[in-house]
Amino acid sequence: MRILPVVVLLAGIVAGCARWPLHRAAPAPVPTASPSRPIPYPVFETRAFTRAVERGTRTRTGEPGPNYWQQFARYRIDAELVPTTSLLNGRETVRYFNRSPDTLRTVWIYLNQNLFAPTAARVESVPVTGGMEILRVAAWGQALSKRDTGAGYWVNGTLMRVSLPRALSPRDSLDLDIAWAFQVPPDGAPREGTTGDVFMIAYWYPQLAVYDDLTGWQIDPYLGSAEFYMGYADYEVGLTVPQGWLVGATGELTNAADVLSRQTRDRLAEARRGASVVHVVREQDRGAGANKATNTGFDGVVTWRFRANNVRDFDWGASSKFLWDATIAVVGDRDADHKPDTTVVNTFYRPEARRWAWDKSAEYERNVVEFLSSYLWPYPWQQMTALEGPVSCSGMEYPMLTCIGGPRDTLSLYSVQVHETAHMWFPMQVGSDERRYAWQDEGLTRFNQAQGMQAYFKGYDRERISRDAYLALARTDSEVPLMRPGDQYPPGTPAYGIASYDKMSTNMSALRALLGNEGFASAYRTYGLRWVDKHPSPYDLFNTFNSMGGRDLSWFWRTWWYETWTLDQAIGSVTTVNGKLAVTIEDRGLAPMPVRLSVTRGSRVERREIPVDVWLQGARRYTLMLDDPAAVTAIEIDPENAFPDIDRSNNRWVARPEK
């Protein structure tokens, strides 16, 4: 392409600038359907994806390939929290299994707590602590020192590189020992922090970075905005806290008899038996001793031991002020024995949070677990916990655990509970890369949240709230496409949130309208179930919907994921021609979509559809001929709001009543 002007220039010099075109026939015009609209070109997979297909780890039908692999780790963590100083000391041994076909000479470790270090790179302001102090690193028992060449470890912000004393071969495993300490940041720290009386402890231990078949080491740093990509692992965790403090965590408590008083254990057993909410720890029960919340411990501390298998993280919260409510939720048949299974639901909150509806939180949590289990697939774990934490938790998800902070009313509490609990499916089970593709978990979660809200609050249209929020930003021309790493959106603007949450949710609504309710539900569940406990890329989602829907939806992905084109279908004119009603539909926007029309004749409504192919061939207008013009009383484009039309004022035509 760039060569052409040079050739023309040379030809001009040879033939004489002004005259040379006269000696040649005028070039034939380049055929083009219409220069005035973009035609979405196909979605091309990345080279990494093509390579993965060639190696059999991915497929073009959206299933994991026969050679799909991912890494695995086993963590044993012991930590102590001293609330009076907010200090956390931890030590872990990690066995890291190299299931990849590659020999690894270095491993990378996330030190997300270093977001709060004075020198860390960040895209948002946070309270500054000292970050995470690394006290010891050993590989296969050999202590390593901090150095940037040879075997040793090197810390850069939220990442640590460990150069191993020997290579880690495929099918071999690495044993790491790491000790660390940090000060828990105050309330104001994103997704975690402490107010002094409640602690949310997250991003708190050195965690193996993801090494996958597409990227190798995914070591985009944690900068505060974009979220996480985490590998699956088993955890055994011992948490030492003062006696009388309650801990809500990922996983199952394995030493209840050591930690919890007989009274607390009896009430938990009661909660497991029935469907009513049991107040396991009430105000007067708080503290340690007989008829109190916990047992007393040596030196005034007790150690809570948790186990969690095949989860992508382990997190916890603690408070001496927590009340504890519990019940069970029926999640459907999880193990294919044709009997309904249940999960225990726990909520922890301070008494003052009753004014924010937290006395309803266990009932709400049971409802949302049950709804999502039937809408998607059964909740897989033995327990689910929602805890009331620092305001800066806002609403945050961890495996089997959510932290919710700040003032709420009943609508807002239900809304945030259903959203954060929906994350137990995406990304906790379907482990996509949140840092690069936030829409792949947040957008699906926003959509699932809307389904939960609409089921519980009849007549409440949560999908409309997302659509309106997306359209409001689209009208300002400040929109940024979805396919962009989460930290690369203009900070301090709604662009990231709209793209990742509300536009993506609206895309799912549109996809449901394109595929029909059943086709959509089947493809959606298939995508999720194919990738449970795995790492799907965007192409795995696209390919699953393409193959399940039986058609290439490239035009749809290109339009709504890679571009900021907007949709504006309009009724251009309605006239009578040769005894018929000629209805001209104009596609005034840049986003091509099928046109769904309702034609009303008195009390009768007919449906018509103009296929998207009309626009994909370059047209800007299409005329529909309707019989019996006098009977037509109204015509409307997309009366169900299936698609996010940016200007609805031109969507409806009403016959003028005869005078």
Ligand SMILES: [Zn+2]
């Ligand atoms: Zn979310």
